[in-house]
Amino acid sequence: MNYGVVSQEQLEKIDEILSEQLIKIGVDCVIIIDMAGNIITAKDNGTSKYDVYSFAALAAGNFATVDAMAKLVGEQEFSLLFHKGTDCNIHFSKIDEELLLITMFGKHISLGFLRLNVVKALEQIRKLWAGK
């Protein structure tokens, strides 16, 4: 799969999945980035104002660092990457070798509920790639 260009149709379908599975349950912001730190798509609830470009660069670096740490202790990867704050939490998951899904959400959503929905979204996005 060539990540260099994603068609308009694919992006719209991905946005639909993100809205349906994540924004609808009250997530503030969802971003899909590649491991180089480029933004593939970003969706928010209309009120959050994050600097998504800087965020993508840092998130890609963060994920790569954690991945390298996993290898150092003999793990394939750390599958759950989650940062907890007072008002905002960030959850990272790998879509595949090249893509990351990042979810930012507030304190009113439980981590378990979020993870369930993230898994559903991931399955649908992977299916979309596979069907290409």
Place this chain on the structure above:
Amino acid sequence: MSFINLREKIVQVKVVYYGPGRGGKTSNLEYINRKFSKQIQSEMVSLKTHGDRTLFFDFLPFDMGKIKGYELKIQLYTVPGQVKYNATRKLVLKGVDGLVFVADAQEAMREKNIRSLNQLHENLKGYKESIFKIPLVMQYNKVDLRNQGIPVLPTAVLEKDLNSKLKVPSFEASALTGYNVPETLKKIISSTVVSVQKKLL
């Protein structure tokens, strides 16, 4: 790898400033950040140690305006220059579209420049990229030190050391005063955009 969003008509391109430690990579970005503040919508991100040395990278998103209806966003990165941080340098190089090699023109740094360039060559191979193919601009930084009586290598020597095989565009520069910093940036942006166009369109 650059990324093109066809829906929102945005092209994202990654340019990395590479070179030996204390060579002026971060200073390049700081100057660009001050000088072109209109084209920079968010703050420069710097991950550094207490001693002000780059630990992971600096990041500066730079808006070039529209080209053929597409909004061009250049993402400028630096790497940490110290020898021991090569693992981090490799991470930052992932998906790079264009490179500026910031060499330190001081005589005392001659060896370090060459070593750093050789390592860049190796690191790129790890991503199946070639230093001979990727857009690259050489910058011989700190030439202003000549006026202060500090021994600085003549440009001919730097060219022979670093650019005799690569034969890429090169600039004498001073990241501190800004001399040739915008010129370096313009050159790398234009060569990178041309190369991305060839690859993707």
